[in-house]
Amino acid sequence: MDNLDLLLLSGWLAKIVFAIFSLGAIGGAAYLLFTKNILYGAYGFLVSLISVAGLFILLGAEFIGVSQIMIYVGGVLVLIMFGIMLSANGKNALEVSNVNLLLSLLIALCVSSGLIYMVSQMNIAYDEQSYEGVNQVNELGMHLMTTHVSLLEIIGVLLLVVLIGASFIAKKRFEDA
Amino acid sequence: MLSSYFVMVSAIIFALGFAVLITKKNLIMMLMGVELMLNAVNINFVAFSRNAIDPFEGQLFSLFIMIIAAAEVAVALAIILKLREHYKTINPDMMDELKN
Numbered sequence: 001m002d003n004l005d006l007l008l009l010s011g012w013l014a015k016i017v018f019a020i021f022s023l024g025a026i027g028g029a030a031y032l033l034f035t036k037n038i039l040y041g042a043y044g045f046l047v048s049l050i051s052v053a054g055l056f057i058l059l060g061a062e063f064i065g066v067s068q069i070m071i072y073v074g075g076v077l078v079l080i081m082f083g084i085m086l087s088a089n090g091k092n093a094l095e096v097s098n099v100n101l102l103l104s105l106l107i108a109l110c111v112s113s114g115l116i117y118m119v120s121q122m123n124i125a126y127d128e129q130s131y132e133g134v135n136q137v138n139e140l141g142m143h144l145m146t147t148h149v150s151l152l153e154i155i156g157v158l159l160l161v162v163l164i165g166a167s168f169i170a171k172k173r174f175e176d177a
Numbered sequence: 178m179l180s181s182y183f184v185m186v187s188a189i190i191f192a193l194g195f196a197v198l199i200t201k202k203n204l205i206m207m208l209m210g211v212e213l214m215l216n217a218v219n220i221n222f223v224a225f226s227r228n229a230i231d232p233f234e235g236q237l238f239s240l241f242i243m244i245i246a247a248a249e250v251a252v253a254l255a256i257i258l259k260l261r262e263h264y265k266t267i268n269p270d271m272m273d274e275l276k277n
Contacts, residue, residue: 022186029193029213038206045209048190052216059183061223061236064243068219071243076212076250083205083254087261096203104200108192115188124181124228140240143233151237155244162248170255 018058024051038084038094042077049073063136183224191217204257204267208250215246 028048032041049072056065088094144152194213201207219239226235261267 018182022182025186026189026193029190029197032206032209032213033193033197033200038203041206041209045213048213049216052190052220055183055186055220056223059180059220059223059227060232061239064219064223064236064239067240067243071247072212072216075247079250079254080205080209083208083257086258087205087267089265096201096206098200099202101200104196107199108196111195112189112192115191116185119181119184119188122181124179124184139233140236143237148237151241155241158248159244162251166251166255169252170258 014058017054021051021054021058024048025055034098036096036098038088038096041096042080042084045080046073046077049077061136063140180224180227183220187217187220187224190214190220202268202270204260204269205254207269208253208257212246212250215242218242 025048028044028046028051031044032048035041035044050069053065053068053073056062056068084094191214194210194217197210197213198207201210219242222235222239222242226232226238229235257267260272264272266272
C-alpha cells in the first residue's frame with residue numbers, strides 16, 4: 001500500500017473523489033430524466049454508469065467496478081445504442097416527450113428524501129473491513145468456485161437461454177409476412 | 178468514507194431511475210431507468226457488505242445482479258424491436274389494443 005492509497009483511504013482526497021463521482025452519477029441520471037433526445041439521454045446514462053464504477057472502486061470493490069465498466073458500458077450501453085439505432089425512424093426519430101414530469105419529480109423527491117432520512121437515522125458501523133493484504137480476485141474466485149458454484153452454473157444456463165431466446169424473438173418470421 | 182454517504186447517493190439514483198421510468202414515453206428510455214435502479218441496488222449491496230463479516234457475499238450478489246441485468250436488456254431489446262415491427266412505434270401509450 002503506497003502513499004496515494006493511504007491518502008485515498010483516509011484523507012480529504014477520498015471526499016473529493018467521492019464528490020466527483022457522486023456528482024457524475026446523479027448528474028448523468030438527472031440529465032437522462034430531463035433531456036428530450038434519446039441519444040443524449042444515452043450519453044447521460046454512460047456518464048452515470050462510469051461514475052458508479054468509480055464509486056465501486058472507492059468502496060474497495062475493484063473487481064465489481066471493472067465488471068461494471070465491462071458489462072454495462074461495454075455490453076448494455078452498446079445494446080441500447082443499437083436498439084436506438086434500429087428503432088428510430090422518420091423525422092424527429094430521437095425526440096421523446098416527457099409526461100407527468102412534475103408528478104414524477106415529486107415522487108422521486110419523496111422517495112429519495114425518505115430513504116436519506118432513514119439512512120441518516122441508521123447506525124452504520126464506522127470501522128469498515130480493511131482490505132489490506134486481501135487479493136480480491138482470488139477471494140471472489142474462491143467464493144464462486146466453492147460456496148456459490150451452483151449459482152454460477154445456473155447463471156451460465158440462464159445466459160445460454162437468453163442468448164437463444166433473444167435471437168429467436170428478434171429474428172424475422174417469413175411466414176408472417 | 179462512511180458507507181451511509183454511498184447509500185444516500187444510491188437512494189437519489191434510485192429515485193431518479195424511478196422518475197425516468199414513469200416520465201419517458203419511450204420503451205428504451207424506460208429500460209435505461211430500470212438499469213439505473215439496478216445500479217443503485219448494486220451500490221447498496223457493495224456499501225453494506227463492506228461492514229459484513231464476509232465482504233465478498235455482497236459483491237458476488239451485485240455481480241450476479243449485473244449479469245441478470247445484461248440478460249434482461251438483451252431480451253427486452255429483442256421484444257422492443259418486435260413490438261416496433263408490429264406497431265410501428267415504441268411509445269407504450271400507443272400500444273392500446275386491449276383498451277377499447
